[in-house]
Amino acid sequence: MSELNKRQDTVIEEFSVFTDWMDKYSYLIDLGKELPPVSEEAKSDQTLIKGCQSKVWLDAELVDGKIKFNADSDAIITKGIIALLVRVMSDLSPEEIMNADLYFIDKIGLHENLSPTRSNGLSSMVKQIKMYALAYHTKLNG
Amino acid sequence: MNFDINKIRNNFPILKETIYNKPLVYFDNAATTQKPQVVLDKLMEVYTKYNANIHRGVHFMSNKATTETENARIIIQQFLNAPNPHEVIFTRGATEGINLVAQSFGEQFVHHGDEIIVSEMEHHSNLVPWQLMAEKRGANLIKWPFTEAGELELPILGKLITSKTRLIAVTHVSNSLGTINPVKEIIELAHQHNVPVLIDGAQAVQHLAVNVQKLDCDFYVFSGHKIYGPTGIGVVYGKEKWLNQMPPYQGGGEMIESVSFEKTTFNQLPYKFEAGTPNYVDTIALAEAIKYVTDLGIENIASYENELLDYGQTKLASIPGLEIVGNARNKASVISFNIKGLHPFDVGMILDKMGIAVRTGTHCTEPVMQHFGISGTVRASFAFYNNKHEIDELYKGLLKVVELFE
Numbered sequence: 343m344s345e346l347n348k349r350q351d352t353v354i355e356e357f358s359v360f361t362d363w364m365d366k367y368s369y370l371i372d373l374g375k376e377l378p379p380v381s382e383e384a385k386s387d388q389t390l391i392k393g394c395q396s397k398v399w400l401d402a403e404l405v406d407g408k409i410k411f412n413a414d415s416d417a418i419i420t421k422g423i424i425a426l427l428v429r430v431m432s433d434l435s436p437e438e439i440m441n442a443d444l445y446f447i448d449k450i451g452l453h454e455n456l457s458p459t460r461s462n463g464l465s466s467m468v469k470q471i472k473m474y475a476l477a478y479h480t481k482l483n484g
Numbered sequence: 485m486n487f488d489i490n491k492i493r494n495n496f497p498i499l500k501e502t503i504y505n506k507p508l509v510y511f512d513n514a515a516t517t518q519k520p521q522v523v524l525d526k527l528m529e530v531y532t533k534y535n536a537n538i539h540r541g542v543h544f545m546s547n548k549a550t551t552e553t554e555n556a557r558i559i560i561q562q563f564l565n566a567p568n569p570h571e572v573i574f575t576r577g578a579t580e581g582i583n584l585v586a587q588s589f590g591e592q593f594v595h596h597g598d599e600i601i602v603s604e605m606e607h608h609s610n611l612v613p614w615q616l617m618a619e620k621r622g623a624n625l626i627k628w629p630f631t632e633a634g635e636l637e638l639p640i641l642g643k644l645i646t647s648k649t650r651l652i653a654v655t656h657v658s659n660s661l662g663t664i665n666p667v668k669e670i671i672e673l674a675h676q677h678n679v680p681v682l683i684d685g686a687q688a689v690q691h692l693a694v695n696v697q698k699l700d701c702d703f704y705v706f707s708g709h710k711i712y713g714p715t716g717i718g719v720v721y722g723k724e725k726w727l728n729q730m731p732p733y734q735g736g737g738e739m740i741e742s743v744s745f746e747k748t749t750f751n752q753l754p755y756k757f758e759a760g761t762p763n764y765v766d767t768i769a770l771a772e773a774i775k776y777v778t779d780l781g782i783e784n785i786a787s788y789e790n791e792l793l794d795y796g797q798t799k800l801a802s803i804p805g806l807e808i809v810g811n812a813r814n815k816a817s818v819i820s821f822n823i824k825g826l827h828p829f830d831v832g833m834i835l836d837k838m839g840i841a842v843r844t845g846t847h848c849t850e851p852v853m854q855h856f857g858i859s860g861t862v863r864a865s866f867a868f869y870n871n872k873h874e875i876d877e878l879y880k881g882l883l884k885v886v887e888l889f890e
Binding site for chain 1: 504827830834837844845859889
């Protein structure tokens with residue numbers, strides 16, 4: 343099993359213990375609070391993801407052929423969601439990220455629980471993560 | 485007061501819905517209102533009994549639909565107390581109404597170097613059309629700022645009016661702050677300088693009595709869906725003297741008198757401004773909504789909603805860290821607020837899970853948010869079908885939100 347899918351399965355297992363929405367959101371809130379904030383310099387228009395009511399910043403750097411993501415948001419639940427994405431997608435090669443099939447989002451009920459505006463925010467986050475991967479892939483193989 | 489809330493709630497089928505297995509608490513009425521059964525029935529009636537394109541038809545159904553549409557115009561004329569039915573023009577909504585006036589009035593009366601005064605608390609719909617027009621005509625947009633309480637002051641307006649002022653555009657009721665503006669006094673002051681005034685009534689007609697002759701406003705616009713009618717239909721009231729001088733807004737069928745490739749002459753008011761097949765179905769249903777509201781009595785509605793507002797503001801203000809944004813002395817049933825340390829979006833998300841529908845964000849009034857230096861607010865807006873029990877649910881929900889994020 344790939345590293346990516348191992349991580350996805352771990353997240354799915356963590357979420358499987360929650361019986362109601364309150365537990366799930368409490369957990370997202372905790373994740374949001376635990377995610378280290380990114381520096382003020384990294385919060386630029388370049389790292390800002392549009393398409394979400396709250397602000398989301400996503401920064402990336404290439405370390406030893408793997409992409410490290412840093413993310414932040416001014417809303418805590420959004421921050422919790424992006425923390426999950428970063429946990430699943432960070433420290434993987436550009437190719438692994440580009441080809442990632444993110445089945446965990448549906449499995450933990452994030453899509454069905456989030457309103458369309460919110461879903462769009464989530465899709466924008468995933469799209470931006472994959473864009474970074476594509477950019478680094480092109481740079482490395484270019 | 486004869487205001488049977490349970491009976492009223494029964495007129496709105498959607499209020500029986502459950503959201504995530506919880507009873508719906510609908511507090512997003514400033515965005516759109518729910519529809520009473522009579523409006524839903526009317527829509528069905530038109531489509532099942534006499535749906536046919538209006539005006540020019542020779543057959544029975546077309547005549548019936550035409551009569552109903554023109555009756556709707558008269559019902560709205562009476563509702564606003566407009567002098568003439570032809571001063572009532574149907575549009576898609578308040579936004580289109582303002583665009584109509586901005587473009588058409590602008591083309592005729594606004595020239596290079598002229599000024600348009602727009603208040604700082606306008607919905608983008610009553611700001612951007614003026615910006616577009618001003619840019620096109622080489623005119624300048626002048627901002628009329630509001631105070632910390634969220635009120636507009638007349639002496640400030642007095643200083644902004646110059647010999648170059650061509651129009652003042654101001655909202656009757658602020659959608660994000662709830663402020664009821666002193667529009668009669670604003671219009672009086674403007675008219676002393678011969679400046680016409682457009683009032684955005686999108687947040688007003690459902691809450692308070694509007695009498696365009698008493699106000700003496702030059703233009704008054706509103707949206708059908710915010711007064712318990714269907715989406716996609718709105719109204720511009722304009723004084724005949726202005727409308728007659730203004731060029732058509734869009735070209736097409738219905739708005740013409742005769743057409744040849746050399747020259748087209750335009751139809752009379754109101755048809756000059758109603759190009760294409762009008763939205764007659766929603767027009768007829770809008771009239772039904774207005775009748776419903778008129779039957780309840782707009783004064784009864786205002787007094788009941790004031791009771792909800794007072795109850796809600798007191799209740800919400802007792803929540804630690806909650807700050808109400810917009811503290812005008814005269815307010816409609818809109819409460820905008822923030823909870824210290826919490827993003828409005830987080831608050832709205834959790835309330836949603838409890839079946840409580842509020843709006844979060846800038847409410848299409850980014851300059852208002854910039855004024856207060858905030859990214860947005862949570863907004864609970866009440867209609868006459870809401871009750872104190874629902875406000876209690878919001879209160880309990882907010883306490884839960886605070887607890888969850890602690």
